[in-house]
Amino acid sequence: MTDDTAAGDAAQAGLDPERGRIPVTVLTGFLGSGKTTVLNALLKHPAMGHTAVVINEFGEVGIDNLLVETATEDMVVMDSGCLCCTIRGDLIETLRNLIRRRWRDEIPAFERLVIETTGLADPAPILHTLMTDPVISARYRLDSVVTTVDAATGDATLDTQPESVKQAAVADRILLTKTDIAPDVAGLTDRLRTINPAAPILPVVQGAVDPDALFGAGLYDPSSKHPDVAAWLAEEAYEQAHDHDHHDQGHHDHGHHHHDANRHDDRIRAFVLRAECRIDWDKFVDWIEALIATHGASLLRMKGILWVQQVDGPVAVHGVQHVFHPPAALDRWPEGEVPSSRVVIIARDLNKEPVEKMFRAFVGD
Numbered sequence: 001m002t003d004d005t006a007a008g009d010a011a012q013a014g015l016d017p018e019r020g021r022i023p024v025t026v027l028t029g030f031l032g033s034g035k036t037t038v039l040n041a042l043l044k045h046p047a048m049g050h051t052a053v054v055i056n057e058f059g060e061v062g063i064d065n066l067l068v069e070t071a072t073e074d075m076v077v078m079d080s081g082c083l084c085c086t087i088r089g090d091l092i093e094t095l096r097n098l099i100r101r102r103w104r105d106e107i108p109a110f111e112r113l114v115i116e117t118t119g120l121a122d123p124a125p126i127l128h129t130l131m132t133d134p135v136i137s138a139r140y141r142l143d144s145v146v147t148t149v150d151a152a153t154g155d156a157t158l159d160t161q162p163e164s165v166k167q168a169a170v171a172d173r174i175l176l177t178k179t180d181i182a183p184d185v186a187g188l189t190d191r192l193r194t195i196n197p198a199a200p201i202l203p204v205v206q207g208a209v210d211p212d213a214l215f216g217a218g219l220y221d222p223s224s225k226h227p228d229v230a231a232w233l234a235e236e237a238y239e240q241a242h243d244h245d246h247h248d249q250g251h252h253d254h255g256h257h258h259h260d261a262n263r264h265d266d267r268i269r270a271f272v273l274r275a276e277c278r279i280d281w282d283k284f285v286d287w288i289e290a291l292i293a294t295h296g297a298s299l300l301r302m303k304g305i306l307w308v309q310q311v312d313g314p315v316a317v318h319g320v321q322h323v324f325h326p327p328a329a330l331d332r333w334p335e336g337e338v339p340s341s342r343v344v345i346i347a348r349d350l351n352k353e354p355v356e357k358m359f360r361a362f363v364g365d
C-alpha cells in the first residue's frame with residue numbers, strides 16, 4: 001500500500017493526520033524547580049533556531065536580556081534565531097497571534113513551539129487548550145510534556161503537592177534539576193520511575209540540556225518526520241512496571257523513603273491494554289466515551305497505537321485527562337512488526353481490571 005492510499009483511507013475514516021501542524025512541547029514543573037533556568041540555557045542553543053517560546057509568567061524573573069537581538073512589542077528574537085514572548089494572560093490569543101503574524105511575515109518562520117507553564121499550574125488546562133480550541137488545534141499539535149523535578153526538594157514536594165505528582169505522571173521526559181547541590185538522587189529516581197515508568201529521567205545542572213533530548217519525545221521525529229512508534233509508546237516500560245498495580249500491599253521500597261499508603265504517588269497506576277485482532281474504530285470511540293463518563297476524573301494520560309478495520313496503517317491516539325487529541329493515521333507498520341493494538345493508560349485511583357473489562361466489552365478480543 002502506498003502512502004497516498006493510507007492518507008486517503010484515513011481521510012475517508014475521518015482520521016486526521018497530525019503532520020503539518022506545529023509540534024508543541026509543554027515545559028512544566030513545580031515552583032522553583034528550574035523551568036526558567038532550563039529555558040534560558042536552551043534559548044542560547046544554536047539548535048533552537050526556528051523555535052518559538054511562550055513563557056506564561058506572573059511577574060517573575062524573565063528571559064535573560066543579554067540574549068535578545070531584536071524586539072517587536074511583546075516578542076523578541078534571540079541570537080539563536082529563537083522567537084520568544086512572555087505573556088501574563090491569554091495563551092489562546094498568543095498562539096493565534098503567532099500564526100497570524102507568521103502569515104503576515106512579521107515574525108520569522110518557526111517549526112516548533114515551547115510553552116513554559118507557571119509553576120503552580122496543573123498542566124492539564126494548557127494541554128486541553130491545545131487539543132480543543134478549533135483554531136489552535138488546526139495549527140498546533142501536542143508533541144510532548146517535559147517536567148522539571150528539583151533533586152533537592154522533589155521528595156518533599158511530591159509528598160505535599162498532589163499537582164506535582166500529576167506533573168511527573170504525565171511527562172514524556174523528566175528533567176532532574178539541581179543535581180549539583182543534591183547529588184544523591186537514587187531514592188527520588190526510584191520514586192519517579194514508579195510514578196512514571198516510561199519517561200527518561202535526565203539529570204540537569206544549571207539548565208544545561210541538549211535540545212535534542214527534549215524534542216523528539218513525540219510521535220514524529222522532528223528531523224525525519226517519521227513516526228517512532230516504539231519510543232513514543234514505550235509499552236515495555238509499563239510492562240516491566242507490572243507490579244505497580246499491587247504496590248499498595250506495602251512491599252515497595254523507595255530507597256530511603258519510608259512507605260506510606262496514603263502517599264499521592266501510590267495512587268498512580270500505569271498499565272497496557274492489548275488487542276491482537278483488528279478493532280472497529282467506532283467501538284473504540286464508544287469505549288473511550290464510556291471510560292470518560294465513568295472514570296474521566298481518574299484519567300491522567302493515555303496513548304495508543306491501534307490496528308483498526310477502517311484503515312491499513314497504524315492509528316495513533318492520545319489524550320490528557322479526559323480530553324483526546326484527534327487521531328493520526330500513520331503510513332505503515334514498522335518493518336517486521338505484526339500489527340496489533342496497544343493502549344497505555346496512566347491514571348489516578350483507577351486499576352487496570354475495570355478498564356480492561358470495559359475495553360473487552362466494547363472492543364472484543
Ligand SMILES: Nc1nc2c(ncn2[C@@H]2O[C@H](COP(=O)(O)OP(=O)(O)OP(=O)(O)O)[C@@H](O)[C@H]2O)c(=O)[nH]1
Pocket residue numbers: 029030031032033034035036037038060118119120148177178179180181204205206207
Ligand atoms: N544549584 C542549582 N540551582 C539551580 C539549578 N537550576 C535552577 N537553579 C536555581 O533555582 C532557582 C529557581 O529556578 P527557576 O529556573 O527560576 O525555576 P522555575 O521553575 O522557573 O521557577 P518558577 O517560575 O517560580 O516556577 C533559581 O534560583 C535558579 O538559579 C541547578 O541546576 N543548580
